[in-house]
Amino acid sequence: MKGFENHPYIPNSVPEIQEEMLKEIGMTSLEELHKNVPELLKLKNEMNIPKAFGSEYELRRHVEKLLSHDTDCKKNINFLGAGCWQHYVPAVCDEINGKGEFLTAYGGEPYNDEGRFQALFEYESMVAELVDMDVVNVPTMDWAQAAATTVRMAQRITNRSVILVPEYMDPEKLKAMENYGEAVLKFEKVKCGADGCLDLEDLKAKLNGDVAGVYFENPGYLGVIEPNGQKISDLAHEAGALSLVGVDPISLGVLATPPSYGADIVCGDLQPLGIHMNYGGGQSGFMATRDEEKFVMEFPSRLFGIAPTTEPGEYGFGDVAYDRTSFGHHREHGKEYVGTQSALWGITAGVYLATMGPKGMEEVGTTIMSNAQYAAKKLNEIPGVKANVFGSTFFKEFVVDFNGTGKTVAEINKALLSKGIFGGKDLSKEFPALGQSALYCVTEVHTAEDIKELTDALKEILG
Numbered sequence: 001m002k003g004f005e006n007h008p009y010i011p012n013s014v015p016e017i018q019e020e021m022l023k024e025i026g027m028t029s030l031e032e033l034h035k036n037v038p039e040l041l042k043l044k045n046e047m048n049i050p051k052a053f054g055s056e057y058e059l060r061r062h063v064e065k066l067l068s069h070d071t072d073c074k075k076n077i078n079f080l081g082a083g084c085w086q087h088y089v090p091a092v093c094d095e096i097n098g099k100g101e102f103l104t105a106y107g108g109e110p111y112n113d114e115g116r117f118q119a120l121f122e123y124e125s126m127v128a129e130l131v132d133m134d135v136v137n138v139p140t141m142d143w144a145q146a147a148a149t150t151v152r153m154a155q156r157i158t159n160r161s162v163i164l165v166p167e168y169m170d171p172e173k174l175k176a177m178e179n180y181g182e183a184v185l186k187f188e189k190v191k192c193g194a195d196g197c198l199d200l201e202d203l204k205a206k207l208n209g210d211v212a213g214v215y216f217e218n219p220g221y222l223g224v225i226e227p228n229g230q231k232i233s234d235l236a237h238e239a240g241a242l243s244l245v246g247v248d249p250i251s252l253g254v255l256a257t258p259p260s261y262g263a264d265i266v267c268g269d270l271q272p273l274g275i276h277m278n279y280g281g282g283q284s285g286f287m288a289t290r291d292e293e294k295f296v297m298e299f300p301s302r303l304f305g306i307a308p309t310t311e312p313g314e315y316g317f318g319d320v321a322y323d324r325t326s327f328g329h330h331r332e333h334g335k336e337y338v339g340t341q342s343a344l345w346g347i348t349a350g351v352y353l354a355t356m357g358p359k360g361m362e363e364v365g366t367t368i369m370s371n372a373q374y375a376a377k378k379l380n381e382i383p384g385v386k387a388n389v390f391g392s393t394f395f396k397e398f399v400v401d402f403n404g405t406g407k408t409v410a411e412i413n414k415a416l417l418s419k420g421i422f423g424g425k426d427l428s429k430e431f432p433a434l435g436q437s438a439l440y441c442v443t444e445v446h447t448a449e450d451i452k453e454l455t456d457a458l459k460e461i462l463g
Helices: 015-024 030-034 056-067 091-097 116-131 142-157 173-182 201-206 229-238 249-253 343-379 409-420 448-462
Strands: 160-167 186-190 211-217 242-247 265-269 285-289 304-308 314-317 397-401 437-441
Touching: 015 030, 015 314, 056 160, 116 249, 116 285, 116 304, 116 314, 116 343, 142 242, 142 285, 160 173, 160 249, 186 201, 186 285, 201 229, 201 397, 211 229, 242 249, 249 343, 304 448, 343 397, 397 448, 409 437, 409 448, 437 448
Parallel strands: 160 186, 160 211, 211 242, 242 265
Antiparallel strands: 265 285, 304 314, 397 437
């Protein structure tokens, strides 16, 4: 590592100041800061970066030029989902989450008087109503973190060490869960049948006294709606395990809620609820449980409640069981370490749910299912293409089989992109048994014209 040359806006670039700072920490050079980094990981050559810009304007112009080469869902029709989906974002969501008192109040206490705690309490209440649970946490970073925390909660509640998950699960999410639970958990996959649903016989065979919970998603990663939720929950409970369900919250306008088929802990991603896709951002996770002490006290994240103040008729909002968290006074006794959370997206999701209401959620859910079914029907009219390969009920995502076309998904997606269309996610590496298949996503933003443009493009590409 080499020190900066004198920079007009970076005080510690001045050699004299660098020397003084190094002396304070007992070092003689910047290189000493990295003496424990293995040589294998150190860059041996000069970094290929442009010459320093003379002004902020020049830098901004350079960055904007680079970004202009990107393409996005405003310029293209998008059928890509797989964990981050394109939904319509009402203007009021951006209006509220852009307010300074919300936008900047990520974590600290000075913003209580601006209504942040109340907004998050209202968010928790509406999500609780949506998923038919009692208690909802302040949002996690994403669904993967929420799922990882869910299985850790199950481990602490049951004092067991095995989590059963579906064979057809998002590999990246599973890796996050495995990493998070590495010290105390093992994960075993349950086979899925030809319909894409959990194989109940294989589930029975793997349930034993070591299993803390059965985690499954509804709809699943490959879009399939699991019809045996109650049977799965019953089998888990008979074995002394918990039923853990991951859910796309926007589906609950038309699908049964997880508690109605026995779920003990529910988790999911808030991104469909008024949050833009942001080049890898825009994700936010939640967990929900019944109002029972054994569940509530195992939440590692903050929970906001409502309570009367000393003023008659006045209510205040604040933390519930604060010392339960790693933010609390007994940090070393926190259930898990909880770092940065996406509270802003919780407020945004609350605005979305308040705007939509129960009727709006039903309407958007119905529209999504109708659009997705129509898209699958039109895709099935293309020779060599088979949409909804599992033949199961689905919500907004479904697997499209291109094995009969003689082309790879990569080739097809490249050709589609040249026509201004993002094709479905290539599943050939994640699930080789499916061959050349892709996961397509259709939501309320897709029109009949969009679907026709997709099918016409595929007909041309496939000859």
